[in-house]
Each structure stands twice: as C-alpha cells, then as structure tokens.
Amino acid sequence: MSNLIDEISTGWRRPLHSFLDRIGIWPLVVVVALVQTAVLGSMIWDRVTLLKTGREVVVDVVPVDPRSLFRGDYVILNYAISQIDLNDVEGEPKRGDVVYVTLEKPSDGNAWAPVAAVKEKQVQNAKHQVVVRATVTGRSSRQIEETKERVKTLRLKYGAERYFVEEGKGKVIEKQITDKKIQVVWAVNASGTAAVKALMVDGVRVYDEPLY
Amino acid sequence: MLTTRKRVLQGLDRWREAGWVTEAGAGEIRRELSAGHPLLNFSNTLAILGAVLIGFAAMTFVAANWSAIPRLVRVAMLVSALWAAYGGAGWLFSRGYTKFGEAAVLTGVGLFGANIMLIAQMFHLDGNPNDAVLVWACGAVLAGFAFRSAPSFVAALLLFGLWSAWETSQLNNVHWWFLPAWGLTAVGFAAIRATKSYYFSALALALWIVVSSFVLPGGPYHEIPIICGLIGLLLSAVVGHLGQEADEVEHLLRYFGAGLVFVGLMSWQLDDPSLQVLIALAVVTLVGLIGAMAWAGKVDDRKLMWLAYVGFATELLFLYFKTIGSLLSTSLFFLTAGVIVCGLAVLAMRLHKRSEQATKVEVAS
Known part of the structure; x- marks a missing residue:
C-alpha cells in the first residue's frame, strides 16, 4: 500500500528513523518534555515580568458574565475605553488593524482616558501618558448626553478583556459589582501590551493578583 | 458489510477444496x-x-479554577503529569507496547494544552487564543516526530485546523499559513507511513480549499474547488499509469478530486445562478456523476460507486426542491430523469455484455 508516497519519502525517511533509533527512547522523552516545559515556563516568565515591571494604569469597566468552555468562569471586562471617538483617531483603521492608543491621566480622578490613536508604533516617554496596543474590532457610534449629538466611534480590544474566577464565583462577583464602581489596574510594558494586575471596587484595590 | 478478513476466512475452506490453496498455505x-x-x-x-x-x-x-490549590502548585501538578505521561510512554515503548505508548504520548500532548490554558487563566490572558492553539499544535508536531506517533500528528492537524478556522474568521480572507502547517503534518504522516491518516490529511486539505473559495475577496469562487478537483483527478489518472504500486495514492486523489468537483458544482447551484446556468450545471453534475459510476464499475471501485450514488441522490433532491413550483412540473421532471437514467442503465448493460464477450474471446484464443 501507498508505495508512491513510500518511494518519494524513502530518501529522507531512512535517515530520520535511523537518527531517532540511534538516540533511543529516553533522551527523546526528556527532549520533548523539556521543550514543552520550557515553552510553558517562558509564557509564565513573560507575564510575570510584565506584571512586575509594567507601568500601572487604572481604567473604568462595565462587566458582563459569560463562561468559557475550557477555562471555566470568567468576567468579560468591557472597558469604558473600548470605544473611542473617531475624532481622536488618525487615519482610517480597518477591522483587524493594530492601533496604538495614548492614554492620559487626568488631573481630576484616577481613571486614564484616551487622547489619541495612531497606526504607527509610539514611544512612551511622558510621565502622565502611556501607550497601549489595541486591535480594531469594528465601528460604532454613541450619543453625547448633553447635546444629544451622535459621534462615530472605533471599537477596540486590548487583549485584557477576561478576568477568570473560580467556578460559580462569577455570578457572585457580578452581583457585588452591579451598584459599585469597578476599575481595573493594568500593567503596561514598553511594547504596549496590557495585562490585568488588580481589581478596584469604589477606588479600593481588592483581588490583587499574586504574581504566581 | 464483511471485512476482508472475514471474507477470506469464509472462502478459505472452499478454495482449499477446489485445490486453489494448499493445506499448508491455508494454515x-x-x-x-x-x-x-x-x-x-x-x-x-x-x-x-x-x-x-x-x-x-x-x-x-x-x-x-479551584482556588483551594495555589496556582503555582497547580502548574507544578500539570507539568509533573506531563513528564509522567511522556515517561510512561518511554517505558511502554521500551517494553514493546507501541500502541499503548502512543496513547500515553497523546495524553502528554493533551496535558501540554491543558497547561497552556491554565497559564492563560492564571494571567487572565485573552490576547490571542489562536496563538495558544498554534503553540499547542507545534508541541504535538514535536511529540509526533520524536515518538513517531500518528495520533499526535492527527491531534496536531486538528489543532492547526482550529487555529486556521479562527484566523480565517478574523481575517475574513484566505489563511495561507494553513498550507505549511498542513504540509508539516503530511510530511509526518509520510515519515511514519501512517497510511490510514492519509485520508484524514486529504480531507483537511479539501475542506481548506472549499472554505478558501468562499472567503477569498470577491468570492465565492465555485470554480476553485472544481479546478482543484479536476487537477486531483488528472493526477490520479497519471499515478494510475505508473502501475499498481501507486494504488492508495491513486484512490486518494480520485475520491477527493471527485468530491471537490461535486462540492464546487453543488455550491455553485446553491448560489442562485440564472436558469440557463443552473440547467447547464445540473446537466454537467448528473452526467459527471453517471460518468463516475461507469468509471467505478470499470475499475471495480465500490467506494467511488457509493459516493457517486449519494451525490446523484443529493443532486436529484436539490433539483426537486428547486423546481417545486407545481406538482405537475415536478412530476414531469422526475419522469424525464427516470427515462434518461433507465436509458443509461440499458446502455451500461449492453457495454457490460460486449466487454464480457470480448473477455471470452480472449480466453478462448
């Protein structure tokens, strides 16, 4: 059976098999387990470094509660800055494009707000500003309460939209936060990646994430 | 349907009595x-x-996400389980329990994925789930090559498929990176001669071609699966001429080539073409299917015969729903189709008789 594929592949199949036979099973076991462990380790290392060294930014949230099939309960964090006015955006970003959003800390209050968004990568140097990487998910519009005027907005995803909680706890947390002001503390690194570092309820830091 | 094994066992006594097989040979x-x-x-x-x-x-x-166990301990548990799975695989392989060893390798691959999910959960990672699946698939490929394990390559191909589906839905365009990923697993299957997995591999590629023909900007392009299918059939014919050696590959190209052409023709008809185009496509499809049946009968390929029957029934049902204006016109449609098919049956029988006579003449001479 399958002699054509056999014929084509004989040339390289033989050295591959003899190579694997020469190594023997135990070194192969160690190599596979070690490589996979190293990959997992580097993932952890990346995140820990980000949480440790990233700049802290506070952002407002509006939560909803779904469930992830394999990863259990989580709260979807819909940020106030997940929609930004198109007037603040330079160029015409399309769905799937990456944009760099400059957030600024206002003198009144602790929540950072967007001041600009561009497609080119930005360097962050100002003390009261931070640049965060986001992906465009679509366009929308919102109504300004005072003037009843509609402004066009850009919908963004920062890659920090999920907050995982123990099975069954999602609803409890949600109930807790319906009438309270919820904020999230992000850690943002130099390349603009944001990660959830802590949850704030009414301006007080609760659920501070342990590094490990 | 009887398996080949059962059929041979049943026929063995008869063949021995007839003197076709010796006593020792039968044993x-x-x-x-x-x-x-x-x-x-x-x-x-x-x-x-x-x-x-x-x-x-x-x-x-x-x-x-059980918080009774600290998360670092949870990671340690799952990583130890991963080492235990691969260690167990090594032990089973060295004892000669190859298939059980492969199952242990598959467990290891599954645990690698569980670890990735756990880390994503620990750090509320939401960045790009597709990247996590890609990393998982690469881990499966590594295990596949190291342990020469077909189930690992199958897992890798499934994960590459999931990754590609995700990327396609985000891009809204053809995800070309699936091809090198698919190629990697195809090389893996060939390297370990996992002949049963060739079909799975071909199915994955065929699915990708069909999906791509739909998401290509300006699409759907129904011609793409048709052209790819025709190329497959052509290659099948070429491979067939290389001799009996290439049997399996020839079949593979034949089934998936024919399947792709059929899917292309069907999706084209479902896409609301003009009446003339619809009639032309329906005629091409039905004639093609009857041709496939004739070919299947000639080369004695039962699978192709069944595929063609199913295709024929599907096409007729589709046309029935399409033409369902009045019962009278539907009746007329079935009458026409019935007369044509009966005519073809008579033709096929005549051809069969003629070829039988030809063989008899050959044997006699």
Whole structure:
C-alpha cells in the first residue's frame, strides 16, 4: 500500500528513523518534555515580568458574565475605553488593524482616558501618558448626553478583556459589582501590551493578583 | 458489510477444496490474519480513547479554577503529569507496547494544552487564543516526530485546523499559513507511513480549499474547488499509469478530486445562478456523476460507486426542491430523469455484455 508516497519519502525517511533509533527512547522523552516545559515556563516568565515591571494604569469597566468552555468562569471586562471617538483617531483603521492608543491621566480622578490613536508604533516617554496596543474590532457610534449629538466611534480590544474566577464565583462577583464602581489596574510594558494586575471596587484595590 | 478478513476466512475452506490453496498455505493465511486480532485492535482503540478522556479531565480541572490549590502548585501538578505521561510512554515503548505508548504520548500532548490554558487563566490572558492553539499544535508536531506517533500528528492537524478556522474568521480572507502547517503534518504522516491518516490529511486539505473559495475577496469562487478537483483527478489518472504500486495514492486523489468537483458544482447551484446556468450545471453534475459510476464499475471501485450514488441522490433532491413550483412540473421532471437514467442503465448493460464477450474471446484464443 501507498508505495508512491513510500518511494518519494524513502530518501529522507531512512535517515530520520535511523537518527531517532540511534538516540533511543529516553533522551527523546526528556527532549520533548523539556521543550514543552520550557515553552510553558517562558509564557509564565513573560507575564510575570510584565506584571512586575509594567507601568500601572487604572481604567473604568462595565462587566458582563459569560463562561468559557475550557477555562471555566470568567468576567468579560468591557472597558469604558473600548470605544473611542473617531475624532481622536488618525487615519482610517480597518477591522483587524493594530492601533496604538495614548492614554492620559487626568488631573481630576484616577481613571486614564484616551487622547489619541495612531497606526504607527509610539514611544512612551511622558510621565502622565502611556501607550497601549489595541486591535480594531469594528465601528460604532454613541450619543453625547448633553447635546444629544451622535459621534462615530472605533471599537477596540486590548487583549485584557477576561478576568477568570473560580467556578460559580462569577455570578457572585457580578452581583457585588452591579451598584459599585469597578476599575481595573493594568500593567503596561514598553511594547504596549496590557495585562490585568488588580481589581478596584469604589477606588479600593481588592483581588490583587499574586504574581504566581 | 464483511471485512476482508472475514471474507477470506469464509472462502478459505472452499478454495482449499477446489485445490486453489494448499493445506499448508491455508494454515499460513489463517495465522497471518489472526495476528491482527480484533480484540487487540479494540484494546488499542480503547487506550487512545482513554488518553483523550484524560486530556479532557485535565482541561476541565483547569476550567474549575479551584482556588483551594495555589496556582503555582497547580502548574507544578500539570507539568509533573506531563513528564509522567511522556515517561510512561518511554517505558511502554521500551517494553514493546507501541500502541499503548502512543496513547500515553497523546495524553502528554493533551496535558501540554491543558497547561497552556491554565497559564492563560492564571494571567487572565485573552490576547490571542489562536496563538495558544498554534503553540499547542507545534508541541504535538514535536511529540509526533520524536515518538513517531500518528495520533499526535492527527491531534496536531486538528489543532492547526482550529487555529486556521479562527484566523480565517478574523481575517475574513484566505489563511495561507494553513498550507505549511498542513504540509508539516503530511510530511509526518509520510515519515511514519501512517497510511490510514492519509485520508484524514486529504480531507483537511479539501475542506481548506472549499472554505478558501468562499472567503477569498470577491468570492465565492465555485470554480476553485472544481479546478482543484479536476487537477486531483488528472493526477490520479497519471499515478494510475505508473502501475499498481501507486494504488492508495491513486484512490486518494480520485475520491477527493471527485468530491471537490461535486462540492464546487453543488455550491455553485446553491448560489442562485440564472436558469440557463443552473440547467447547464445540473446537466454537467448528473452526467459527471453517471460518468463516475461507469468509471467505478470499470475499475471495480465500490467506494467511488457509493459516493457517486449519494451525490446523484443529493443532486436529484436539490433539483426537486428547486423546481417545486407545481406538482405537475415536478412530476414531469422526475419522469424525464427516470427515462434518461433507465436509458443509461440499458446502455451500461449492453457495454457490460460486449466487454464480457470480448473477455471470452480472449480466453478462448
């Protein structure tokens, strides 16, 4: 059976098999387990470094509660800055494009707000500003309460939209936060990646994430 | 349907009596057939199933996000389980339990994925789930090559498919990166001669071609699967001429080539073409299917015959729903189709008789 594929592949199949036979099973076991462990380790290392060294930014949230099939309960964090006015955006970003959003800390209050968004990568140097990487998910519009005027907005995803909680706890947390002001503390690194570092309820830091 | 094994066993006594097989030969054939005992195959299948279940257990354990155990301990637990799975595989391979060893490797691959999910959960990672699946698939490829394990390559191909589906839905365009990923697993299957997995591999590629023809900007382009299918059929014919050696590849190209052409023609007809185009496509499809039946009969390929029957029934049903204006016109449609098919049946029988006579003449001379 399958002699054509056999014929084509004989040339390289033989050295591959003899190579694997020469190594023997135990070194192969160690190599596979070690490589996979190293990959997992580097993932952890990346995140820990980000949480440790990233700049802290506070952002407002509006939560909803779904469930992830394999990863259990989580709260979807819909940020106030997940929609930004198109007037603040330079160029015409399309769905799937990456944009760099400059957030600024206002003198009144602790929540950072967007001041600009561009497609080119930005360097962050100002003390009261931070640049965060986001992906465009679509366009929308919102109504300004005072003037009843509609402004066009850009919908963004920062890659920090999920907050995982123990099975069954999602609803409890949600109930807790319906009438309270919820904020999230992000850690943002130099390349603009944001990660959830802590949850704030009414301006007080609760659920501070342990590094490990 | 009887398996080849059963059919041979049933015929063996008859063949011995007729003097076609010697007594010793019959014994040897029996011995060889009982080597691949169904119970042994069944236990191997169970082992693989068990491995898949253990993988799901690890994933749901992660999902529960049980805070009674600190998360670093949870990572340590799952990483130790991963080492234990590969270690167990090594032990089983060295003892000669190849299939059980493969099941252990598959468990290891599943645990690698569970670990990735756990880390994503620990750090509230939401960045790009597709990247996590890609990393998982690469881990499966590594295990596949190191342990020469077909189930690992199958897992890798499934994960590459999931990754590609995700990327396609985000891009809204053709995800070309699936091709090198698919190629990697195809090389893996060929390297370990996992002949049963060739069909799975071909199915994955065919699916990608069909999906791509739909998401290509300006699409759907129904011509793409048709052209790819025709190329497959052409290659099948070329391979067929290389001699009997290439049997399996020839079949593979034949089934998936024919399948792709049919899917292309069907999706084109479903896409609301003008009446003339619809009639032309329906005629091409029906004639093509009858041609496939004739070919299947000639080369004695039962699978192709059944595929063509199913295709024929599907096309007729589709046309029935399409033309369902009045019962009278539907009746007329079926009458026409029936007369044509009956005519073809008579033609086929005549051809068969003629070829039988030709063989008789050949034998006589």
